[in-house]
Amino acid sequence: MNAPPPDQQRRVNIRTEDGLQRVEVEVISHYRSELVESLRKTGGLLTVGNTTIRLAKEFGFCYGVERAIDLAYAARQVFADRKLYLLGEIIHNPEVNRQLDAMGIISIPMAEQERTISTLSPQDVVIVPAFGAETRLMNIIKERGCLVVDTTCGDVMNVWKRVRSYAKQAFTSIIHGKSSHEETRATASRALGDQGNGHYLVVLTLDDVDYVCRYIREGGNREEFLARFNGESVSDGFDPDLHLQRVGVANQTTMLKSETEEIQRQVRQAVIDRDGEELAPKNFQVFDTICGATQERQDSLFDMLEKPMDVLMVVGGYNSSNTAHLVEIGEKELPTFFIRTAECLKSFTEIIHFDLHQKAEKTSYSEKLASPDPIIVGITAGASCPNNLIEETILRICELRGIAPEHVLQEAAKAAA
Template sequence: MPDPAPKTKRARVNVRRPDVMEKVTAEVEAHYRSSIVEKIRSKGGELIIGGTTIRLAQQFGFCYGVERAIDLAYAARRVFPDQRIYLIGEIIHNPEVNRQLVDMGIVSLPWKELSDDYDKLEEEDVVIVPAFGAPTSFMDKIAERGCYVVDTTCGDVMKVWRRVRTYAKEGMTSIIHGKAGHEETAATASRALGDDGTGHYVIVLTLDDTDFLCRYIREGGDRDAFFERFKGALSPGFDLDEHLKSVGVANQTTMLKSETEEIQRRVRQAVIDRDTTEERFKVFDTICGATQERQDALFEMLRKPMDLLLVVGGYNSSNTTHLVEIAEQELPTFFIRNAKCLDSLEQVIHFDLHQKTEVESTYPKDLLSAEKAIIGITAGASCPNNLIEDTILRIFALRGIDAETVAAS
């Protein structure tokens, strides 16, 4: 029996046609825009009605990369109205946005490993690559299947890829500050192998991970303990005698900026302590600009008095999680998925970063039911404004102020 005809390798398709994007813009605005949020922003980010003050961060919500990814996903459905459209994992880390895509008939594919689903793809199928990007093995499989590809990978992520590829080409191991189980870090790690697959990487999440790594760079140590510590966070064939000689630091773009900078400093010092020179160390700032802006805006927001802060977004959103980490050091902070989490004036359903689960808590000192309350709100780069509006209206409703009064204020 003859071999089947080879698949046709399709190039990435450009779905940003003017006629399509006009309709997409209207559709996206209808789903995610908020006139109330825009009004509060125009007033300096604060709305006071009676004893209730809502204060918004100067920067929050969708960044350019997220907006672009959503636009391209919506456009893909319009350009390919009758074809099967698949998405590798989630377009971004927000349940509301991903639900909208499911309603449009876009089917999510597994992203943690190449499953049989990828072998079932056909030439006329469309595959959307999410804003986080995808590992090279996934891209190779899609090319092999001959599918149309709509690539929404964020430009900031691709800058990191270029950097780790350069490290690999120069024989340097990439030390990646990120979450080994995160889509973006998995995609970046695959590029750190280099074009010929001979590169190497180690992924560090915490400063404790970094200190462990730095001790090994300086003086060696227990090899078994090293491999146990970084299990699932090392490139295949990692050689401790060879692959820590020359290192370059990069990061998942949504990590906490101050922590990434401290990791860079500690690794650099470890190399200097070992070699008396930093010739075998390189670093490149790859924190996303939007992530920096939202973190900086939160630090500025925390200068003013507030009774509590609500951080709105998907619980698996890295950049949103770091906003919670910053704020909870300063005041009562609750990480909520949406307005439905505001159960009452006394109770809130929120994600506890330390327990790593959703819990129900009582506000300290009945903050929402006090005669006067100042409530701050911020969100990560993957949270749409309509969810912020819902949260604002829910707070006011709990405090006896209806939506019509809010809209007219």
């Protein structure tokens, strides 16, 4: 096979009707849960013996994640005789990525992507994950002539359109996100614009934003600013004295909605304080780029927290941003455990969970779960968590409280009938 001209990206459409039917069967076999489907029919509530499970109304796989997984599975079927490479992880869930690895899809760690891609040939297939990929990586893939299966989420691409438009108008993109996250890195690369002369600044915390807003209002020490925001947090050549004059706010799509809204408000007010109400609209732009699924899962948890619960379990990958924000919401109200899978529930005296503040796993004891008294356990999951992991978590909690898994399944099916 001859390589195409380097200016042509070899993207392929593998979503044929026959192929997707075969993919659906395989995906269902890996991730479906009859228990979760039954609970959805009962409004997410199930009581068995002394244990009540309350499931959030919105949780688990979103459309973008389902599409990314479907495309990855379809790529394996369509290109059965070729090497398939995945840029990092398809989504932030270890079970899903383990399945792809078992299918022979080669995941390239972030630190090795540029070097590995540079060795590929037109016979190779590269899968772009749901987060997207930086433009420099996409350019190398194009130069190598590889086939591309692009699973980038539509919500992410909407953010890219917005930051590109900022760059065209000489606006700096202030991006609310984690500078090391794949999605934010991909978005930042688009904020440079088609000519590569745009600028961006990535902020994570409200403390970061407060600092930036003071600089917008009053100016400040340029060297101190660049010492605080450096590396992946700013574009090359960023000068706060120049590039904070005209700003547009965007965000990583999976951030906490309330924080993003507060950042938008604060930056807008800072520009108004500096320029006045009449001139400020010429120097400030904003566009709501929080993904709908992220909002739904956060709003659903807020709704669930208005009802009585004793403990909350949040299931998902520890590096999943949208899942971590669910943990942040929950732990302000009640004991909350961020677990990867049901295997983290060794016993109620040994619950292995991720501590967002220590940024590490730790082992804890739950007096509530261990009590023989009636208890209500809330369960939710981020957009990258499959239903089978939620089922396993429910069954494990009940099992540790002396309820056989088959009894739970029977009661759920009976309630849903």
